Amino acid sequence: MNDTLNTIMNRKSVRKFSDRPVSEEAIKTILKAGMSGPSCVNSRCWSFIVVRDKETILRMADANVKYADPLRRADFGILVCGDLSRTEFFASAREFWAIDGAIAAQNMILAAESLGIGSCWLGTWPVKERVENQAKLFDLPGHIVPHSVIAFGYPAEDVPAGPRPDRPEWDEDRVHWEAW
Amino acid sequence: MNDTLNTIMNRKSVRKFSDRPVSEEAIKTILKAGMSGPSCVNSRCWSFIVVRDKETILRMADANVKYADPLRRADFGILVCGDLSRTEFFASAREFWAIDGAIAAQNMILAAESLGIGSCWLGTWPVKERVENQAKLFDLPGHIVPHSVIAFGYPAEDVPAGPRPDRPEWDEDRVHWEAW
Numbered sequence: 001m002n003d004t005l006n007t008i009m010n011r012k013s014v015r016k017f018s019d020r021p022v023s024e025e026a027i028k029t030i031l032k033a034g035m036s037g038p039s040c041v042n043s044r045c046w047s048f049i050v051v052r053d054k055e056t057i058l059r060m061a062d063a064n065v066k067y068a069d070p071l072r073r074a075d076f077g078i079l080v081c082g083d084l085s086r087t088e089f090f091a092s093a094r095e096f097w098a099i100d101g102a103i104a105a106q107n108m109i110l111a112a113e114s115l116g117i118g119s120c121w122l123g124t125w126p127v128k129e130r131v132e133n134q135a136k137l138f139d140l141p142g143h144i145v146p147h148s149v150i151a152f153g154y155p156a157e158d159v160p161a162g163p164r165p166d167r168p169e170w171d172e173d174r175v176h177w178e179a180w
Numbered sequence: 181m182n183d184t185l186n187t188i189m190n191r192k193s194v195r196k197f198s199d200r201p202v203s204e205e206a207i208k209t210i211l212k213a214g215m216s217g218p219s220c221v222n223s224r225c226w227s228f229i230v231v232r233d234k235e236t237i238l239r240m241a242d243a244n245v246k247y248a249d250p251l252r253r254a255d256f257g258i259l260v261c262g263d264l265s266r267t268e269f270f271a272s273a274r275e276f277w278a279i280d281g282a283i284a285a286q287n288m289i290l291a292a293e294s295l296g297i298g299s300c301w302l303g304t305w306p307v308k309e310r311v312e313n314q315a316k317l318f319d320l321p322g323h324i325v326p327h328s329v330i331a332f333g334y335p336a337e338d339v340p341a342g343p344r345p346d347r348p349e350w351d352e353d354r355v356h357w358e359a360w
Contacts, residue, residue: 003183004294008213008287032349033188037286038301042347049356056358066272083354092246096303099328102282106217107188110290114184121218123276138360148279166222169212174263176229178236180318 007114012164014118015070017153022075026115030152033111034080037103043093045086046104047144049079063133064149070120075153079124079134080105085143098125101147108150118155124148187294192344194298195250197333202255206295210332213291214260217283223273225266226284227324229259243313244329250300255333259304259314260285265323278305281327288330298335304328 001009031048039045051057057077061068071077080101087094109119124130125147134146163169181189211228219225231237237257241248251257260281267274289299304310305327314326343349 002294004187005209005213005291007184008291009216011216011218013218028350029185031355033185035349035351035354036189036191036343036347038191038193038289040303042344044347044351044354047354047356049358049360051358053358092303092307095306098278099282099303099305102279103286106283106286107290109218110287111185111188114182123220123272123279125279126275127272140360144360163216164222167216167224169215170208171215171224174215174224174227175211176227178229178231178233180229180320180324 007110009169010162011110011113013120014155014159015120016156016159017073017075017118018156020154022117022152022154026117027076029115030108030111034104034108037107039100039103040093040096041090043086043090043100045083045093045097046101047081047083049081049138050076051079052076059137060134060149063137064122064124064130065133068122071122071149071151073153074151077152078108078150079138080147080150081140082145082147083143084145098147105148105150112152116154117152118159120151122149122151187290189349190342191290191293192347193300194335194339195300196336196339197253197255197298198336200334202297202332202334206297207256209295210288210291214284214288217287219280219283220273220276221270223266223270223280225263225273225277226281227261227263229261229318230256231259232256239317240314240329243317244302244304244310245313248302251302251329251331253333254331257332258288258330259318260327260330261320262325262327263323264325278327285328285330292332296334297332298339300331302329302331
């Protein structure tokens with residue numbers, strides 16, 4: 001198995017982080033990974049808000065309402081947003097912005113994993129309350145739509161490495177060959 | 181830069197494929213990568229239809245209506261679907277199934293890239309006509325929702341390696357530090 005496959009297969013969500021800070025260089029590498037995914041007609045219709053300030057991180061967690069505790073303990077968080085102003089020339093990109101945001105976020109998660117940095121994905125869009133709360137917290141213009149919050153940090157020492165035991169590597173009943 | 185970062189940064193969509201067939205082992209590895217992404221409350225609410233039959237591939241391309249030519253030349257295609265029956269105990273998973281499908285698809289694309297196999301993402305959901313066409317083609321039950329079609333194959337010899345020249349590695353104006 002090559003290194004990329006190892007990164008993909010061994011990744012799991014990390015909900016407890018150590019105090020070790022992530023370097024700005026590593027954060028930029030993670031962002032570059034987010035920018036290198038495919039996007040509809042190459043519209044690159046996203047924006048990223050990177051937050052290290054502890055008080056703002058706590059307010060982001062409150063804004064996401066539920067299941068947000070991993071973010072409270074994170075070294076930094078990234079609010080992935082869709083930038084709908086970039087889709088004005090491409091009707092199709094407007095339909096696919098949410099998928100493009102997910103691609104960017106998953107690329108960032110895998111880039112982080114490859115650097116030993118854990119992450120946890122907090123779903124935001126399409127839950128209206130969470131979207132509105134994040135937009136209000138960051139005073140976003142109307143064309144910027146909160147998509148997801150990703151909590152990042154080095155894993156706490158007692159987080160075991162490797163995939164979750166309740167996540168089977170292969171689910172035969174989820175694969176259909178040639179026909180449903 | 182580590183191998184995972186190289187895979188992420190150098191990936192680009194491939195629209196011309198060679199005749200070299202992809203092994204079943206490689207296809208299974210790609211599917212395993214799709215199954216190893218995060219999903220809301222670990223609901224794993226997806227299904228994959230793998231198609232190698234040339235006639236069915238052409239019909240999948242027709243069903244996706246536009247921009248589907250790369251699939252016509254692919255070695256195989258995967259229709260990623262959401263399985264809404266798996267979300268019945270988790271209201272939140274039902275909201276996030278489309279994001280979970282995108283995560284699975286991007287994992288498969290990166291796993292393929294690491295094996296030298298190119299891919300092209302054809303957007304399906306949320307375009308109603310495409311979703312309905314694919315559902316009809318595969319006679320899907322109502323709880324299975326077509327999400328995306330990914331065309332896979334070894335790149336044709338004249339496809340240059342590396343990222344697209346019109347895809348900047350770093351977009352300063354897309355990154356906001358601490359605040360919008």
